[in-house]
Amino acid sequence: MKTQSYRAIRDAIASHDLTPAEAIRSSHDAIAMADGHIHAFTALADEAMLERDAAATGPLAGIAIGMKDIIDTAELPTSYGSEIYNGHRPAADASICAMARSTGAHIAGKTVTAEFAFFHPGPTVNPHDHAHTPGGSSSGSAAAVAAGMVPLAIGTQTGGSVIRPASFCGVAGYKPSFRLIPTVGVKTFSWTLDTLGLFAVSIEDVAAAATDLTGRPLDRPRSNEPLRIGIWDDGNRREVSDDMVAAVESIARIAERDGHTVITVRETEPMVAADLCHALLQEYEGALSLAHELRSAPDRLSEKLRSALEAASEIEPSEYDSARRTARRARLAARDLFGEVDLVLSPAATGAAPAGLASTGSAEHNRLWTLLGCPAATFRANGADSLPLGVQLTARFGEDAMLLAVASRLETALHDQ
């Protein structure tokens, strides 16, 4: 598949080899070609929006963005992946949309999300094999970038909803430190977990887009100062395929060749405890966030979501408060972990995208890092002859720039092999 590179488009526009109007039109042409098969979009910008945005200025002028349909847009329907909100038009854009517009971007359309960004899937297929899931819940955002329809897409992660679909679709995914990008106007599932993230074809692209969008220096190349990279040893608690184990090992070898020290770091008890609390935190908060929907339209929720929310409505506040303390203890333990190593290397998912569209796969490799608020990034780490899979790098809260710089070097070194 011919993909669209964020930097290539941005730089071509800067050097006047391309106009924003041409770039936007080209993305829409690609959507028109591919989306009948991929089903990544739920709504598209109309001709008037294209023309208006073709005249926009700013670092993202000419960039067509796929915006996950869990994110409010005032001029495009926003249905949160739920039939309850069919045709819903929010009163205001989410902050991320306002940030995109104010930096000149064009919101090309809304991308498919699992129902309320939980697990019940939408119609999107994996561009690499239409019989396989693209992952979720940011299914459409990952697939839209992978299928070459847009150079940039926005998703959210509460468990593993950015890193996992990026891995399954063979693109770069970046989940920033918690609250680096405001979630105002994003339909809340869990206020302590919901995190906005970005998809692009490479880490360099995702870092450039994050820089241009947020005004923070997240794309600075880094002197090749040797770092300590820890391979995550979870005592085989999590499912992982042989090819994923091989991918992690291959990236570790590249890191060593690049001069970094690679050691093994054991998952400690506070981390295990927090990992096991994730579902309780997510679902307790989900039951409060979606209390209106559960009360007023239970029959219009998927069975899986309804039963999860109903069960979570029975959780005692004291259990939830105890889980919050467990999470807090793990955040303190993360300081020790990221004193020992600069980055943690682990699988981005259990393996390549599973066959079938009924499940979006497991978030077990991602949810701990979401709970810790640590930045995470993934890039493709296997060959083009099989379904893609990615490795996951994570770093200390706030070390987003370092994480992206190292991930970018490793990704480049892998491709140069």
Add this chain to the structure above:
Amino acid sequence: MKTQSYRAIRDAIASHDLTPAEAIRSSHDAIAMADGHIHAFTALADEAMLERDAAATGPLAGIAIGMKDIIDTAELPTSYGSEIYNGHRPAADASICAMARSTGAHIAGKTVTAEFAFFHPGPTVNPHDHAHTPGGSSSGSAAAVAAGMVPLAIGTQTGGSVIRPASFCGVAGYKPSFRLIPTVGVKTFSWTLDTLGLFAVSIEDVAAAATDLTGRPLDRPRSNEPLRIGIWDDGNRREVSDDMVAAVESIARIAERDGHTVITVRETEPMVAADLCHALLQEYEGALSLAHELRSAPDRLSEKLRSALEAASEIEPSEYDSARRTARRARLAARDLFGEVDLVLSPAATGAAPAGLASTGSAEHNRLWTLLGCPAATFRANGADSLPLGVQLTARFGEDAMLLAVASRLETALHDQ
């Protein structure tokens, strides 16, 4: 003014001396009598909602709540105090509304908020003197309880928007620890500061309501174990009236008589620095939260809000990140403070409600505690012969139950004098 006590109504219903239908009707009768003068409400429940809620069950059955109009309600217009949202009907109830409904409460109506819960006032007057401000931004919530229209009202505090209007209106106000009550469905100004809070006629009432609403034990009487209470010494950085100084001293004397140790605690440098960062944090986040409104309808914002948001749009992310670190440092310093004392006693406002309705008064005595995420409570601490004013008690994050128990004892002791 004859006020409505939350506990009195709840207990009368429990003992079958009153039906929920009678209680709800009685609140609406009081609204019909008073609100033509007070202007606390922007919208009221209709007859069908009254009848439906009269049949509700749960600990709050029969309780009519004034819900600040910054909080989404699916069946009542929600305009956030802004003409931009005249007649706006959100798609879903906020979590706090769903919590109220699921515990049997009746949402009597929406109460006046300053524009987007910032400073531009609505029409509400102070029930104790109509020529004076009720405070803000939760103007209508405080006034509705003070004027005896409802036994319970919900507000929000980003700077001092619960504690200050409670003090000005002579009622009890409680701002819980940050995120004790979910803010899902509350129009965001600042995601690190916005906090839901409660108004009732006494601390015992507010604590009982908080317990029944959240399912957490926040109303347990406390053995009279001696505590350390710190009188806040801010080096006269904040404006304060003589009668407020006298009120704080009178409560300190009562605390001593009750067996507590009262000492003076100095505001330390990290606290001062954080206090001075509050406006930057609030307004930087406000400019992102309200970016859509600032972009699409700047002429429909008040001059004060528009100019604040426009200025904040120019703040560099690095300045904001630096302010966040300053806030974090103060939260660490708060652990030391609340190691030295159990509670801090300070003015709830600069003094009694100022004359005039153009300003809702200053949040300078409240904003630091909001930023720290500490629970805060206020109760009336002067005689009935003058405009009311309250003292403010604050405690360590999570120590809400202790705070309310001690505040309740002090309030009762004051009234028994």
